[in-house]
Structures are given as structure tokens and as C-alpha cells.
Amino acid sequence: MELPWLSAPAADVPATARTLLGYTLAAEGVRIRITEVEAYAGTGEDPASHAHRGPTPRSAVMFGPAGHAYTYFIFGVHWCLNIVCGREGEAAAVLVRAGAVVEGVELARARRGGVRDRDLARGPANLVVALGIGPSANGTSLIDGSGPIVLAPPPSPVDPASIEAGPRVGVAAAHDVPWRFWIGGDPTVSAYRRHVPRRRT
DNA sequence: GCGACGATTTCG
DNA sequence: GAAATCGTCGCT
Numbered sequence: 001m002e003l004p005w006l007s008a009p010a011a012d013v014p015a016t017a018r019t020l021l022g023y024t025l026a027a028e029g030v031r032i033r034i035t036e037v038e039a040y041a042g043t044g045e046d047p048a049s050h051a052h053r054g055p056t057p058r059s060a061v062m063f064g065p066a067g068h069a070y071t072y073f074i075f076g077v078h079w080c081l082n083i084v085c086g087r088e089g090e091a092a093a094v095l096v097r098a099g100a101v102v103e104g105v106e107l108a109r110a111r112r113g114g115v116r117d118r119d120l121a122r123g124p125a126n127l128v129v130a131l132g133i134g135p136s137a138n139g140t141s142l143i144d145g146s147g148p149i150v151l152a153p154p155p156s157p158v159d160p161a162s163i164e165a166g167p168r169v170g171v172a173a174a175h176d177v178p179w180r181f182w183i184g185g186d187p188t189v190s191a192y193r194r195h196v197p198r199r200r201t
Numbered sequence: 202g203c204g205a206c207g208a209t210t211t212c213g
Numbered sequence: 214g215a216a217a218t219c220g221t222c223g224c225t
Contacts, residue, residue: 124208126209
């Protein structure tokens, strides 16, 4: 699978994020159709990006070739999945926030335990659980079949007019850029929560 | 080396 | 509204 537009310049990552809506991610017996994403740009361009202050051991994958997975650990509890975008040396990425399970529903139910089907892959950490992936996926290719996750084009095209945009969820910085994109009206899209500062101890 | 804090989820 | 819970990153 060749997806050259994934390597579009980092400045175009919002457009890349929109394009990824409707694509499917398959891993460990479950396939989900992406219904919600967020765009993150690179060094110096996006205060909310992990790569904003330059390369670090964690964010190194973001600076690599497009089409690879960037997984990170958050709050000592959860894993989230990004699709690396942009040209090599740039650090753009698209956070996969929600999806609809289209294959392997039984497996996804077993992994998520007793939630409604629409919630199986609702929210970035829940989506990762439904797909049964984890830290070992970091840095693997999503497009050449060499890794545990495979990205594939939409089974049915997404109507561009149905795509909606808004501020990214839970980010303290850049609250004003509408870099979250979702398929309008889709029940699997996660609820918007504004960033809440933690109480200092 | 130390400490504040996070692209979250879930419960009360 | 707040806790859980720990790796990462910047610097008191």
C-alpha cells in the first residue's frame, strides 16, 4: 500500500488528518473504521505537539518516515496511537481518537468488557485496547504489512461535506486551532472535554 | 537527580 | 470534580 499523501509537508497535516477519516486500521483480529482524528504538527509549529521542543527519545518516531505508528504512554495508565505524517525529518502526526469496529466485534467486546458496541473504540486509549495493541507497535509500519497494524483505504468513501472540525480534546495549548476532525453524526465519535488543569498538591 | 505534569478514562 | 499511576522532560 502506497499512500504518498501521508508524506505531505507537516504544514498540511490537518488536510492529511481529514483524509484519514474512513480509513481502516486492522490489528490482532479486529478492524476499525476511523471516525475521529486530531492533527499535531512539528517543532516550533504546535505547542500541543510532543515534538514541539525538538526531538526527544520518546518523540523520535515522529521525525521518521510517514506511515509508521507512534504509540505513547499517558497518565501511567493508557496507550494512544498516532499515524506519523509529514516528510522525513519533520514531526507531524495524526492521533487516532475513535473508530467503529467493522470486523472482529466479538474480540473487541472481549477486550473492552461490557460496553456498548458504539463505545468499543470510542476514545484514543479505548481504541488501542479494542485493537489489542501496545508499546510493541511503536515505530512499526502501518502500510507495508511488516508490523502488527495495517492501514487500508475506506471500504466506502467519506462524504467530505460530512466532516466536522473543532478544537482538540484535552490539550492545554493552542486551544484555538480546530485540528480535531470527525465524521459528523457518527455515534462512535468521542465526547469533547476541555482541558482541566490538575489541582496542585 | 528530582519533581511536576500529561494528546485519558472512569467513577462519584 | 477528582483520582489512578508512571514515564518523560525540563530544570529548581
